[in-house]
Amino acid sequence: MDLKTLLSTKGLKSTKQRDVIIQEFLKLKEHVNIDALYQKVKAKHPTIGYATVYRTMKLLKECGMASERHFGTRQALYEPHHETAHHDHLICVKCNKIIEFENEKIEKLQDVIAKKYGFRLESHKHELYGTCSQCKK
Amino acid sequence: MDLKTLLSTKGLKSTKQRDVIIQEFLKLKEHVNIDALYQKVKAKHPTIGYATVYRTMKLLKECGMASERHFGTRQALYEPHHETAHHDHLICVKCNKIIEFENEKIEKLQDVIAKKYGFRLESHKHELYGTCSQCKK
DNA sequence: ATTAGTGCAAAGTATTTGCAAGAAA
DNA sequence: TTTCTTGCAAATACTTTGCACTAAT
Numbered sequence: 001m002d003l004k005t006l007l008s009t010k011g012l013k014s015t016k017q018r019d020v021i022i023q024e025f026l027k028l029k030e031h032v033n034i035d036a037l038y039q040k041v042k043a044k045h046p047t048i049g050y051a052t053v054y055r056t057m058k059l060l061k062e063c064g065m066a067s068e069r070h071f072g073t074r075q076a077l078y079e080p081h082h083e084t085a086h087h088d089h090l091i092c093v094k095c096n097k098i099i100e101f102e103n104e105k106i107e108k109l110q111d112v113i114a115k116k117y118g119f120r121l122e123s124h125k126h127e128l129y130g131t132c133s134q135c136k137k
Numbered sequence: 138m139d140l141k142t143l144l145s146t147k148g149l150k151s152t153k154q155r156d157v158i159i160q161e162f163l164k165l166k167e168h169v170n171i172d173a174l175y176q177k178v179k180a181k182h183p184t185i186g187y188a189t190v191y192r193t194m195k196l197l198k199e200c201g202m203a204s205e206r207h208f209g210t211r212q213a214l215y216e217p218h219h220e221t222a223h224h225d226h227l228i229c230v231k232c233n234k235i236i237e238f239e240n241e242k243i244e245k246l247q248d249v250i251a252k253k254y255g256f257r258l259e260s261h262k263h264e265l266y267g268t269c270s271q272c273k274k
Numbered sequence: 275a276t277t278a279g280t281g282c283a284a285a286g287t288a289t290t291t292g293c294a295a296g297a298a299a
Numbered sequence: 300t301t302t303c304t305t306g307c308a309a310a311t312a313c314t315t316t317g318c319a320c321t322a323a324t
Contacts, residue, residue: 013298013303034288049306054289070207072262074288074313090254099254106246110265113238117227118270125209125264128247133255150278150323171313186281191314211288211313 006063020045021056022065031069031077031098071098071127088126094135143200157182158193159202168206168214168235208235208264225263231272 003022004014024040025032038053057078060066069077071091086107090099106126114121140159141151161177162169175190194215197203204218208228223244227236243263251258 008299011303015298015304017305047306051290051307052305055304058290070209072207074207074211076288090251090256092256093259101250101254103246103250106243109240109243109246113240114227114265114267117236117238118273119227119229119265119267120273121265121267122230123266125262125266127262128251128256128258129260129262130251130256130258136255136257145324148278152279152323154280184281188282188315189280192279195315213313 012059017041017045017048017052018056018059020048021053022060025057025060025066025078026080031071031079033075033077037078069125072129086124088128090128090130090132092132092135093129094131097132099132149196154178154182154185154189155193155196157185158190159197162194162197162203162215163217168208168216170212170214174215206262209266223261225265227265227267227269229269229272230266231268234269236269 003018007014007018021037021041024044025037028037028040034050034053034057037057038048038050041048041053057066057068060078061068065081066078067081069079069089071077071089087100087102088106090101091097092099110124111121140155144151144155158174158178161181162174165174165177171187171190171194174194175185175187178185178190194203194205197215198205201218203215206214206216206226208214208226224237224239225243227238228234247261248258
């Protein structure tokens, strides 16, 4: 199902602004903050406002197309949401590089922990902070 | 080494306000936000200002006596820092209850992952979000 | 005496919201 | 032509900072 169809099933409208934001968002590989995304979008659609970017990202979150992250800071970072394989993050405290990782064993251990405390798990965050190989030098 | 000595080695002063804040902070079992801590402290020392609480918590963070957390929200939560056993968190998305857990196997797997990517690990966050046993009913 | 800390209010971030005008259905 | 969306500015929530005064060393 494409975005336009998805929006219309929710009684929402497809607009030029939304198209550009989503296009630019999906194009980016790294985790992006609102400000950087706003700059990218502004280049294609100069009259766009900050609020529209915020509102669109909120919409994408709710549609399950984007995930919001807070790597220790107040500021939110966004990434496209992958339904399939969940991944977690290694963050370099020196250069802020972000590397994604997946670990099946950890995922399973999480289920064990949740069960032990009677939780029904919905999501998780696992972030490892340290110094990357380049910054160690 | 007590706090007063610790402060003096850094050329910092021991004050009534800091004493009260630290005393109230250590007394609390749960993760606490600045507002709740401010209220507690105000009961013992009515003229205290918000800024002093913020500044003192920042100081405690830097001294390694407190950790700051952001469980998905903008607002920071603080907990006393335990040098010894690191623990992580299970958070109920319905009632916001926070349960601490430790898992040796996961800690070890983290080291394996860090090594794989050439990271020197400094810290980590591992948060499991879900519905607790009471809220499931 | 000197230096650091306090309380206040003002400023700073990051994000959200009200509203009139504009665009999509 | 109705309803949703936009852009702007103002509002909000949390946190930090400048400054004159006060307290600790």
